[in-house]
Structures are given as C-alpha cells and as structure tokens.
Amino acid sequence: MTPWHWAWAMALGLRVRLLLAFALLGVTTTAVVASGSYFQARTVILQQAQDAAVASLTDELSKVYPIVSLPPNQEELDMLAQRLSDREGDAVVRYGDLWAQSVVNESDVLTPELRQEVAGGRIAWQRVDRHGKHLLLIGTQLRFDRSDGTSVPSGVEVYSVRSLDSEQQSIDRLAMLAWVTGGLSLILAVLLALLAARGVLRPVRELGRAARRLGEGDLSTRLTVRGVDELADVARTFNDTAGTLERQVGELRRMEADARRFVADVSHELRTPLAAMTAVTDVLDEEADRLPGDAGQAARLVSQETQNLTQLVNDLIEVSRFDSGTARLALDDVDVAAAVNATLRLRRWADRVETDLPSGVIARLDPRRLDVIVANLVGNAFRHGHEPVSVRLRAEPDWITIEVADHGPGLDPEVLPHVFDRFYKADTARTRSEGSGLGLAIAWENARLHRHAGQPGSLVAGNTPDCGAVFTLRLPRVASETVDAGGVR
C-alpha cells in the first residue's frame, strides 16, 4: 500500500472500511451464485423447450409420413402445413419455390443458415428474435421412401415456428429473482457490517474515551472487560497499565505529601523556640549598646538572625499553606492606589519610588496579600536593580495591573523561567540576609490565589525595552474565594 492509499484508507475510518468490505463480499458472493444459477436454469429451460418442440415435430411428421409422390403440389403442401400447425406453433412447408404456411407471412423468419442446414438433410434449430418475440425455429426434410425400402431426403422442408415467450418469461422471472436476491444480500451485508462495526467500534470508542480521561489525570479510569477476544485483551492491558500508573503516581504523591508535611511540621516545631527567642530580641537590642565590645555585637547578631530565622520559618509555613490548599483570602474592598502607597510608606520607600497610581481604582481583594506582593516586588527591585524604581497601576474593566520596574541590568534570559522558584538564587554569591529565598514564590502564589471567573491572577517577570526588570502583577477587580491553592512550583 502506498502512503497515499494508506492515508486514504485511514481517512475513511474503520466503520466505512468495514461497510465497504462487507458490501463487496456480499455483492460478489450473490453475483456469483445468482448468475451461476440463472445461466444454468436458462439453459435447462431452453433445452427442454427445444427438445419438446423437436419431439413434437418428429411425432407429427411420422403421421404424415411417408410422402406418396414427388413433386408435391401446392394443395399437398398447404394440407401438410395445416396438419403440422397446432396451438403451440405454426408450420412452414417448402418445396423448391412452392411454399405453404399455416399463418400468413412467416417465411421471412427463416434464416439462410437454418435453411442451409435443413437442405443438408439434418434436423436443425435456431432461436431468433422477431418483432420483439422470442421464437424457436426447427427445420427438417421429409424423407421419401423408395420402393426398395430405403428412404432419401425428399426436398420437402418442414419448419416449425414456436413462440418462446412463456419460457422467456420464466427466464425473466429468474433474472428478477437474482437481482432481488442480490439486493437483499447487499442490504443484509450492510446491516451485518453495521452490526460488526458497532461491536468492534464500541470497545474502541470506549478505549479512546478512557485513554482521554486517563490523560486528563483521572487515574482511576478502568474499562469493563467483555468476552475473551483481542479487544478484551486490549481492555485488560489498558486496565493493568492504568492500575500501575495509578499506584506509581499515588506513591509519588504520597512521598511528595510526606515531604511537604515534613517541612510544615519542622516549621511548626521551630516556631515555639523562635517565639521565645523573638519575645526577647527587643531586650537584646536594647541591652546591646550597653554591653561591652564582643558581647554587644553577639547580642545584635543573635537578635538579627532570630528575626531572619523567624521570617524564613514564617515563609515556609506560608508556602506549606499554599501547598496544602489551606491558604484563604480575606477579601476587602480596597482603594488600590491607597493600598500601594501605604505599603511604600510603611517601609519608608515612598520617597524612592516613582509612582503612577490613578486614584479611585477600587478592587475587592486581600489587602494583606497585596501588601506582601508589592513589598516583595519593590524590595526585590531595590536589591537587584538600580533606582529609579517605578510602580504603575492600570485598571481594566475586570482586572487591575500593577507594574514594578527598575533600571538595573535586567533579568538574564536563563534566570527568567526560574525567578519564581523556591530558594532560587540567580547569584550564588548572594548572602542569605537578603531574604528567605521564598519571597517571589510566595508573591506568585498570592497572585494566583485571587481568582475571577475561574481565572487566576498572575505574576509575570520580564525585561523592559530600555533594560531593567519588570514584574507585572495582574489581579481581578472582584476576586473570589478559592479552594484551589493554585499550582505548585
């Protein structure tokens, strides 16, 4: 099969191909059987009619036989023709130029070939069509008995003309029967093909649907195994594969959940000692100035690192809340410009940031999460970019967009896909005091937690045309509570 044929056959589909195959098989079988019996029956019918006609003619001739004298006159010929004609056929009698017939004007039916045969002294017959009628012509010569007991052909030709219409009708009926049989068998073949296609295609379709569901993540998908044929084998194999897949994915998920739970548990366990340490960092800070030399420095160091550790643990707990899907929005109607300004003011960044914040943009969102996101992005811009850092707010009918851009070197294309990864550090030399390494990951999750019409908010990193990194935050104007914790990075 050439590729083109193959493609053509594939394009037809299994159902059409099965239909064609069955129809072809049905029609071929019927054609062979029906045409075989048709021709056989036709031959038998005609042969019988012919034999009967010959017998009848010979019988009649034996009654007029022998001829008394030669040459016969017209009267004798007329009489002979009358005698030989009966219900089933007419007769024509000739002798040289003399001829007689039982009905008018039948001589033209005699063909030269027939006459030649008869002139040779043999009994001959021929089927001819005249004026839409099927005729059987039988011819012979009367014999003349000589006085010595032998007989010779007398030269008197006798022809019997019989209609084959009734036989032809039988044959036509047979042909009709063959056509009807063919048609019925074609219909039967098509029905059988449809039935077979259904039987084959239903499991195939079920298999297709199940495979699609499996692909969409429904690993509990199984097929009902029917019978013991090849399709049942395929179904069994599919079920085995799906089962194995489900087990392995389940195992992986369980391991991942264990790992996440471990992080969450560790973070919670760390919190109690940290709570005690954090409670007294203020005491350390106050006393540090009064402590001599190294002791003061050590106190400041412990205080600072306790705060950093607290931040890290808090971030880890926050992340594990996203992972476990327990993060919830505390929605409020917020003037976005005022909220962003408050974030900048609280962190004493207001003077260092160029803002373009149109007032009067009210959005229903979680103001604390917005604060976390904006503080992260602006803090990030100060750390890794160059001033001026700008914050732009744009409002659409259903969404708000906040762009935080700096004028630094921008983000390396290799870094770009990973900026929201947990603990991802573009510069391995970066010190840990610059943040927990979870800030952007948490900002990303916080953006996604806000949903509108099934669509999550987004945080995207990129570069501005004139260098510098730009982070674009997109949040719905009216966010809704979401049970989904968003994707996991």
Place this chain on the structure above:
Amino acid sequence: MPQVLLIEDHQTVRDGLQLALTRQGHSVVAVATGEQGLERLQTAASDVVVLDLMLPGMDGFEVCRRIRQQGDLPIIMLTARNDDMDVVAGLEAGADDYVVKPVQARVLEARIRAVLRRTGGDSRRPGPERPGLHQHGALTIDRAALVVSKDGAPVSLAPTELRLLLELSHTPGQVLSRQQLLEAVWEHGYLGDSRLVDACVQRLRAKIEDEPSAPVYIQTVRGFGYRFGPL
C-alpha cells in the same frame, strides 16, 4: 501599672514574654493553663489578658468565652500563623485583637496599649466623642460616661465593641471603610486584618440590634464598609 495576665503553656515563650513585657513597664502574671488563668481572675483583677489559643486542657476559645461571660476584660489572642480558622473562631469567641506568634515584644506591647486605651478608664486617647447623651432610636449612648443602653436597659459592651459603636455613631449615615475603622479603633497601621472589624460588628449587632440578621443601627454597605443608621 497595667496588670497583664499571660496564659501560655510553653514555658520558654511564657518566660520570654513575661521578661519583655515586664521591662516595658507592665505587671505580668504568667500562668500555664486556662484553668489557672480563670482561677487567677477570680482572685485578682487584671487589665488585659494575653491568651494563647493552643492550650492543654481547656482551650483558648473556651477560656475566651468564659472571660467574656464574666465581663468586658480586653483579650488579645496569640495565634499560630497557619491557623486562619483560629483567628476567626477566636474573634467570634470575643477576643478584641490578635497577634501572630512568633511576636516581637514591642508589637505585643503596642497592641496591649491600644486595647487599654479603648477601655473606659483610659481618658488619654483623644477620640471623636462629643460628650453628652445621644439618642438613636431605642439606643441611648452616653458619650461622657461611656454607657450604652437600649430601651432604658444598660447594654454590656466589651471595650472594643464600645469604641467601634462610638466611632460609627459619631457620624451617623456616613460610611466608614474597614481600614478606616481598623486605624481608628484598633490603631493598626494600614492593612490590618479586616476580619477584626467584621467579627466585632457581628458581636455588636448581637447585642444592640433587634434582629441581628437585618441590622438597623450598624448597616453593611457592600463594597464600601459600615455605616451607623440612618434610622
């Protein structure tokens, strides 16, 4: 010197907070269980309770409810960061404010000061009060004596609830956003937790409204905040 009752089961946390708060000038009594805390309240007066929600035996929510049944003592909850549900449940149980552990002593101290300013005894706070008797429907608010009565019967309000009512009724008919209320009543910087306001409004409605589900005095203005009246 404000009397602080600290109920916290972890000894190091308890010791750390006691140490830091004492340095800030509070008189701190620290106990390890809710039962001990309630017992202590029977025998000696406190100005404010700092209450850990995760306690062995009687949990913090129950302690909170019991304290509320007995009076209007301000309560500040200590909650874990991952327990949003705890925050809501604690506020519904009657807590005035909450802080998330681990907490720096000066943050907790600021909250204690703020909540103490809300109690009637502390007159240093310059509020929006116009001293005198104000009648709003069946509600009588005495802005000088800081007493609220409904149909002549006094209504017992926790300090935060009272301040919220004073704040809202100061400008009847005017909508105040949750963030405005957080700044005015709780003295939180911008971006406080608006659930504090919602929970306090619920408690306040339960006490002053005839039909808390169809409020007349404190009305929600969807998309904006809350409004007192119009009656």
